Amino acid sequence: MSSRERILGRVRRALADVPPDDTPYEQVVRRDYLREHGERTVEQTVELLAENLADYRAVVHRCTEAELPSLVARLLADRKAGSVLVPSGLEAGWLAQADVSRVADRTESTPDDLDRVDSVVTACAVAIAETGTIVLDGGPDQGRRRISLVPDHHICVVRVPQQVVASVPQALERLAPARPLTWISGPSATSDIELDRVEGVHGPRTLEVLLVN
Amino acid sequence: MSRTFVGMPVFPPPTHPAFPEAARDAVHNHTLRSNLRHATHTIRAKRARAVAELSDWDRLREAGRLIKDHTLRHLDRYLVQLEESVTAAGGTVHWAVDAAEANRIVAELVKATGESEVVKVKSMATQEIGLNEALLEEGIRAYETDLAELIVQLGNDRPSHILVPAIHRNRGEIRDIFRTEMGAWGRPAPDGLTDTPAELAEAARLHLREKFLRAKVGISGANFMVAETGTLVVVESEGNGRMCLTLPETLISVVGIEKTVPTWQDLEVFLQTLPRSSTAERMNPYTSMWTGTTDEDGPRAFHLVLLDNGRTDALADQVGRQALRCIRCSACLNVCPVYERAGGHAYGSVYPGPIGAILSPQLRGTASEIDASLPYASSLCGACYEVCPVAIDIPEVLVHLRERVVEGGVAVRQGNKVVLKPAKGHAAERAAMRAARWAFSHPGALRTGQRLASRTRRLHPRTLPGPGRAWSATRDLPAAPAEPFRDWWQRTRGGKDGAK
Structure with missing residues (x-):
């Protein structure tokens, strides 16, 4: 007997006392919890996102579409970034004014190659106000998962209000499970020393989120 | 079915002293006590605040309970569905009955x-x-990359907490471990390393970076597996998880079969309750979700090892099976007065605290000293049940397991029904209970006994002699009243006559 059959057999024997029940799953679990917490206008939801991002030490900037290229250029210059990783589908205009060398997100790049790049600029798939979370789904303007991980400085552009949802349940509705997803809430952190939160371990130690109208 | 005791402990065979002995040193270790007190009190207050932010917490908790119970009830069906989904997405699924088989599969991969x-x-x-x-026995070196696991590994230590395995270490101890041990494992600690948490985190970052960048194989567990989509979820803070899940060419995930949830939508419950219960955050810094393999993004090969290792034995226990709802948040450890004083090592298992006290004796059986003592490692105060985000009634299971230890009975070990003999050390307890049962069903004898007790109350010892000594070593004997309650009631008609 294979281990698969053995485990499945054990499960069935273990449940021998349980009477059969074919209630459809949707009826078993009462989803009477809230779809979002509190009532907010669209602008208030965006405000809450900004507040919660900042609460977990992400640096939040707000600007218009027209101001975006100069803001990105300034943030990269402030970091003295010499190079920036660019996902293949990133809007060309976002980096138009930045005076840094651009590194394409390519299959051939080794982790060491990525480690030599100073910054990365990506878009996102959705942002969650209640938790201060941005979610990347590997779309063309976000690139492979590793490019937003290895460089120490991540600039993430969120289009507001279209990409902002209030809550976790609303975010899951918008996301496609088959895509590789990365949920990011503030820069890398740890609670491993005396159960107190410290920012800055393996992921980008600086996360800048640009909320663009 | 045999009458002999065949409940063999599952790997590793616990040759650990019973909980009270193991805890004795810990409660006299002042550094440990103060480290644990500081950490658990910090997180308790924060968790309460994070939970209070959600007005529907009780409903999320109930939904979590129902999702997990439903999954366990149909676990065979959902495991098969999960296997299909993962395979369709490009992953390979392996099944491991026990620890030895899982280790063999991983080593071969x-x-x-x-x-x-x-x-x-x-x-x-x-x-x-x-x-x-x-x-290691197969010549393969495994590097732990979580900060706390790194501290444990470098210190040649054992984990003492589910979420923060090095919770028993304070910052000064961590600095000393980094200074003396990092060099032997790779990049040494920076010169002049101080004990500020930020510097310690930086030292870990530098030490592990080279390992992440050259790694070809990553090994993980998972917090959730979605049967419907084949998606695995890892919830973490530092980014070491993302490194291991995305940089290597091969990813191997070893996951307990009870981590399955039926649908994608189910994540909306646990992604709200888990972070707030564990690190007391609205959301943990990083959550990775992957479904099989993705072309040109992340590992090219993905293996999922589904682990039983005693879980189906726990599933066979009608009371105990609720322990399989656990999402490993560790909130029960942080509120437990026993854990706070005894520390995690006394539990003799990677699962310490209240959840460990009900999980270890079910996964490993109650044959060993430590596993037979764990159901007693609790004051039954119920704080663990109150904070549990999937409403595991830990006190109920503790009492149930105490009964199993004292009375023996039918249980399932390694898939086979066995009859456990009553444990040896509890003869006095059994005798006392039998005597109580007899007395309470013989009112005349009870009355005579009570009157006798009242008249001789001045002669009663403070502690019990003989086999009762262990019991009364940590408890005061109840003082007998001057007059038995029933006599008082009859004399005064429940105090109605105004008499006292």
């Missing part, structure tokens, strides 16, 4: 890549099966 080292994401399942030690 690593060897097939030609590599002799792996990077690991913190995972309770791989701790439980002793994977690192098993790999």
Whole structure:
């Protein structure tokens, strides 16, 4: 007997006392919890996102579409970034004014190659106000998962209000499970020393989120 | 079915002293006591605040309970569905009955890549099966990359908490471990390393960076597996998880079968309750979700090892099976007065605290001293049940397991029904209970006995002699009243006559 059959057999024997029940799953679990917490206008939801991002030490900037290229250029210059990783589908205009060398997100790049790049600029798939979370789904303007991980400085552009949802349940509705997803809430952190939160371990130690109208 | 005791402990065979002995040293270790007190009190207040932010917490908790119970009730069906989904998405599914089989599968998979080292994401399942030690025997070195696991590994220590395995260490101790041990494992600690948490985190970042960048094989567990989509979820803070899940060419995930949830939508419950219960955050810094393999993004090969290792035995226990709802948040450890004083090592398992006290004796059986003592490692205060985000009634299971230890009875071990003999050490307890049962069903004898007790109350000892001594060593004997209650009631008609 294979281990698969053995485990499945054990499960069935273990449940021998349980009477059969074919209630459809949707009826078993009462989803009477809230779809979002509190009532907010669209602008208030965006405000809450900004507040919660900042609460977990992400640096939040707000600007218009027209101001975006100069803001990105300034943030990269402030970091003295010499190079920036660019996902293949990133809007060309976002980096138009930045005076840094651009590194394409390519299959051939080794982790060491990525480690030599100073910054990365990506878009996102959705942002969650209640938790201060941005979610990347590997779309063309976000690139492979590793490019937003290895460089120490991540600039993430969120289009507001279209990409902002209030809550976790609303975010899951918008996301496609088959895509590789990365949920990011503030820069890398740890609670491993005396159960107190410290920012800055393996992921980008600086996360800048640009909320663009 | 045999009358002899065949409940064999599952790997590793616990040759650990019983909980009271193991805890004795810990409660006299002042550094440990103060480290634990500081950490658990910090997190308690924060968790309460994070939970209070959600007005529908009780409903989320109930939904979590129902999702998990439903999944367990149809676990065979959901495991098969999960296997189909993962396979369709490009992954390979393996099944491991016990620790030895899981370790063998992983070792063979690593060897097939030609590599002799792996990077690991913190995972309770791989701790439980002793994977690192098993790999080492096969010539494969496993590097722990979670900060706390790194502290434990470098310190040649044992984990003492589910979420923060090095919770028993304070910052000064961590600095000393980094200074003396890092060099032997790779990049040494920076000169002049101080004990500020930020500097310690930086030292870990530098030390592990080279390992992440050259790693070809990553090993992880998972917090959730979605049967409907084949998606695995890892919830973490530091980014070491993302490194291990995305940089290597091969990813091997070892996951307990009870981590399955039926649908994608189910994540909306646990992604709200888990972070707030564990690190007391609205959301943990990083959550990775992957479904099989993705072209040109992340590992090219993905293996999922589904682990039983005693879980189906726990599933067979009608009261105890609720322990399989656990999402390993560790909120029950942080509120437990016993854990706070005894520390995690006394529990003799990778699962310490209240959840460990009901999980270990079910996964491993109650044959060993430590496993038979764990159901007693509690004051039954119920704080664990109150904070549990999937409403596991830990006190109920503790009492149930105490009964199993004292009375024996039918249980399932390694898939087979066995009849457990009553444990040896509890003869006095059984005798006392039998006597009580007899007395309460013989009112005349009870009355005579009570009157006798009242008249001789001045002669009663403060402690019990003989086999009762252990019981009364930590308890005061109840003082007998001057007059038995029933006599008083009859004399005064319940105090109605105004008499006292």
